[in-house]
Amino acid sequence: MAVETLGSRESTRSKNMAKRRETILREARTLIADEGFEALKIRDLAARAGLTVPTIYNLVGGKNEILAVIIEEMVVQLRAIQNAADIDPVEESFAKLINDLADHFATDEAFFRAAFIAGDRSGLFEQSSGEGIFAHFVQQPIEACARAVEEGLLRGQISPAVLGPQIYGCYRLARQDWANGYFDLDGFRKQALIGVFLCLASDAKPAFRERLMDRIASLSNG
Amino acid sequence: MAVETLGSRESTRSKNMAKRRETILREARTLIADEGFEALKIRDLAARAGLTVPTIYNLVGGKNEILAVIIEEMVVQLRAIQNAADIDPVEESFAKLINDLADHFATDEAFFRAAFIAGDRSGLFEQSSGEGIFAHFVQQPIEACARAVEEGLLRGQISPAVLGPQIYGCYRLARQDWANGYFDLDGFRKQALIGVFLCLASDAKPAFRERLMDRIASLSNG
């Protein structure tokens, strides 16, 4: 595991260590983007970073620790994007979130694809920052559905506790299918949005339902 | 790869080989069920089967070939279950399929969980029996939706080509979440069925929609 005193003082030593640590993580991200986390070899990483193998163990840790650090940073970014998407009206909130995520993934598509695959496989998303990231991210669609009921958009015949996870599931599945290469980022956008709007439509009052149908229609064609 | 002439004649030799091959595959299934495919070690497998390592390579193949054989057998079973579920009315067809699948998984839950995880990760489902199992399995919900439109259950406002994959997606996600341990087999049943009925409800005419809402309500509570 990484050393405790890392950067605790502004000594030359700790500054160099922090810099080396950043180099390791940067090169790790590059290598993961190139060939996936499974193909990341510690010796390759050491060579790319201009260091030796035990240094990596000293400054960051083994493969799992490297992945954990990278996933943790990614989760922080995802949280920020989700928090920025809390707007009205409801369907715009979902659309903004998914588009923002797609835009963010596009900044380094190969890396994010590999990171999501590795994160899903390692179960790291569920442990990240202590209390299940899943439970945290599903909260927003649940609350959005509850608001939509209050605003008279949804009938409320299906409880937000049921509808919210379904909506989150549509996003998760689209993200997985994109990460696994079944379609590209535009496919992710379309698939996720159609799924979300479909879920909403199942409990939507007529006027809201028509708005959703228009959106789905334009997504299906365009 | 396995030898071509395996069991081609009823000689003592080929019968013994076939028997050994079955032993290998049976022990492989047990070990995979116990700790997952990644944890399956060829040396352990050889010891459990009372053979040596190269014999396994001779009779079945390496890790990937072992998995491929096991997945292939599983896919055959899944196809049979799906073909048996083609009944009326539409929502009963989906309910029967999902319940049949859950019953089948229950016969060896640990094995099926591990097999689905391994199959998803290796991309083997997509190559199985030549032409993408995904494309094959999604065909049924598409056709079921088309029939439901003709029968006046669905409005047809959302094309079966859009609704079908969404329905199949609900089943896939529920299966994954079960395989990853997020809920048990009963959770799989509920989650998959609620998802499917929700998708149908988004395009259902009023009477059919009420039937679906009743089913969802009883699934959410019971």
Add this chain to the structure above:
DNA sequence: GTTTAAATTTAAACATCGTTTAATTCTTGT
């Protein structure tokens, strides 16, 4: 400025695993 102690980096080795090779053993057809 020199010395000392701690911490970091390094070269080398260890352990495990999938896979292959070359020799041995066994079955089968004559």
Add this chain to the structure above:
DNA sequence: ACAAGAATTAAACGATGTTTAAATTTAAAC
């Protein structure tokens, strides 16, 4: 019974994650 061929085996190979113990570098004390 015997020769040919096929299956099985013991042993080794190559790759990879990880750790150990020695060498090196750094920061502080005198």
